[in-house]
Amino acid sequence: MHGPGRQGETHVRLEGVTKVFRGLGRGRPDVHALGPIDLDLAKGEFFAVVGPSGCGKSTLLEVLAGLATVTEGTATFEGRPIKGEVPDGVGVVFQEDACFPWLTVAENIGFGLRETSLPAGEVEARVRRAVATMGLDGFAGAYPSQLSGGMRQRVCIARTLVLQPRLILLDEPFGALDQQTRLLMGEELLKLWRETGATVFLITHALDEAAMLADRIGVMSARPGRLLEIIETGWPADRDSRIIEESAFGAITAKLWRHLRAESLKVLGKGTDAA
Amino acid sequence: MNDAPPWRGPLLLVIGVTAVWQVLYLLVGEIALRSPAETVASLAGLLADPRFWPHLRETTLAFGFALLLAAASGLLIGITLGVNRFARDVAEPMLVAIYSIPKVTLYPILLLAFGLGISAKVAFGAIHGFIPIALFTMNAVRTIRPVLIKTGRIMKLSPPALMWRILLPAALPEIFTGLRIGFSLTLIGTLLGEMFASQRGLGFMLMNAIGLHHVDIIMSITLLVTVFAVTVSLLLIHLDRKLPR
Numbered sequence A: 001m002h003g004p005g006r007q008g009e010t011h012v013r014l015e016g017v018t019k020v021f022r023g024l025g026r027g028r029p030d031v032h033a034l035g036p037i038d039l040d041l042a043k044g045e046f047f048a049v050v051g052p053s054g055c056g057k058s059t060l061l062e063v064l065a066g067l068a069t070v071t072e073g074t075a076t077f078e079g080r081p082i083k084g085e086v087p088d089g090v091g092v093v094f095q096e097d098a099c100f101p102w103l104t105v106a107e108n109i110g111f112g113l114r115e116t117s118l119p120a121g122e123v124e125a126r127v128r129r130a131v132a133t134m135g136l137d138g139f140a141g142a143y144p145s146q147l148s149g150g151m152r153q154r155v156c157i158a159r160t161l162v163l164q165p166r167l168i169l170l171d172e173p174f175g176a177l178d179q180q181t182r183l184l185m186g187e188e189l190l191k192l193w194r195e196t197g198a199t200v201f202l203i204t205h206a207l208d209e210a211a212m213l214a215d216r217i218g219v220m221s222a223r224p225g226r227l228l229e230i231i232e233t234g235w236p237a238d239r240d241s242r243i244i245e246e247s248a249f250g251a252i253t254a255k256l257w258r259h260l261r262a263e264s265l266k267v268l269g270k271g272t273d274a275a
Numbered sequence B: 001m002n003d004a005p006p007w008r009g010p011l012l013l014v015i016g017v018t019a020v021w022q023v024l025y026l027l028v029g030e031i032a033l034r035s036p037a038e039t040v041a042s043l044a045g046l047l048a049d050p051r052f053w054p055h056l057r058e059t060t061l062a063f064g065f066a067l068l069l070a071a072a073s074g075l076l077i078g079i080t081l082g083v084n085r086f087a088r089d090v091a092e093p094m095l096v097a098i099y100s101i102p103k104v105t106l107y108p109i110l111l112l113a114f115g116l117g118i119s120a121k122v123a124f125g126a127i128h129g130f131i132p133i134a135l136f137t138m139n140a141v142r143t144i145r146p147v148l149i150k151t152g153r154i155m156k157l158s159p160p161a162l163m164w165r166i167l168l169p170a171a172l173p174e175i176f177t178g179l180r181i182g183f184s185l186t187l188i189g190t191l192l193g194e195m196f197a198s199q200r201g202l203g204f205m206l207m208n209a210i211g212l213h214h215v216d217i218i219m220s221i222t223l224l225v226t227v228f229a230v231t232v233s234l235l236l237i238h239l240d241r242k243l244p245r
């Protein structure tokens, strides 16, 4: 059995999406960061993206989030074009620490909820649940500066998830976590994904993370980032971190690495093995 | 350091300053100085004198208005320049230039514009104070981490909400530093304004006392202003440290 949404309707569609950062004069060259990229995400699927450093993964995420405009091509979410405006129902966890340092953990998590019309009691209840789910018990009143990097990232994840987005965009959300916590947070994410039926778009540099979490994994080339291949994992929806013991897991990771090794070497300026 | 009670620093400061003052007094003598004890006594006498109150009132009022004006215009200009790159490129060199000229040279013009009343002092105080507030605010807003703004956009904050809930709190620690400096400079500006052309206020009294060589009054007013400035500054520093960053 495949993940919940694989046969379902298209949730996100990218057609020829390209991003060029203009150099803005004085001899600074344009940077072709991304694309062209064609990609359909099915409603409720878990899609992971891996790619060498600087290949345009974060740029792709910003396009999906409506934070960046495309230079060419179109991006649509739930049938409507995303054009430099954040669509309703999209949540983002950024690569950098995005906690508000002047707010406590609980206030950070409830930040977006307070913008909604939810009653205060419901906001508080959701925040309390999120604090517990993210393993932040006892830190609700703490300020971000009193937390570790991994805990801060969990605050940001919680702040996004409490809004119950239909499309969740995550940019290396577990980058600051240690390996054990990473696997367990991955399990939490899978659980949330199953419960909410949200579409997940996850950028990661950890191949095992991609192999364990995703229904499909997109492998990107060195900049300008293009999709080299999309690998189907074929995992059941009720998977957890124990699938890393399966032989298929090793095969997927190996395949990912085969692609990525060559691309990463290009980024490091070492050319290919033949050179 | 951190487990010392919050009043320890200020207490040491008072003791230190008083000691230095006493020693100076013993060295210099009655011609130019009064002892700490005498000064406190003459200040008490001054405060008990009803003729002193209009002067104090005038200065307080002028300073209050000047600070309000400096803070409001400084914040407004600072935020505008912080958000708008083009405006910043144009205005920043001008602000820095104005900041560096001795503002006393502007005073005759202000007097012509505002006359001898309270408004000239207010304007003079505000001119001293608003530039550091504007510059600090501008830098604070400019250096806010973009990811915080992006988070606000993802949460679909309206532009005013973005300003109140993210821009201002993110910039607050640095704005606070600007306000602290702005406070001191506004106070100096207001008093200077009173000293050069005015018929009322502490600055005016000070100038008169200097002319008549009333060392008691000079010392008392200096003490009063110093105690006020230091107290507020310490309070602001204390608040500043309590801001989470």
Ligand SMILES: Nc1ncnc2c1ncn2[C@@H]1O[C@H](COP(=O)(O)OP(=O)(O)OP(=O)(O)O)[C@@H](O)[C@H]1O
Pocket: A021, A031, A032, A033, A051, A052, A053, A054, A055, A056, A057, A058, A059, A060, A095, A223
């Ligand atoms: N605002 C910008 N202006 C100019 N160039 C940019 C801008 N943002 C990103 N770039 C360039 O676009 C390319 C892709 O950047 P992006 O951040 O999307 O890469 P990434 O795949 O997320 O990298 P990493 O794995 O290191 O996070 C990089 O070469 C980067 O220098």
Ligand SMILES: [Mg+2]
Pocket: A057, A058, A059, A095, A171
């Ligand atoms: Mg990135």
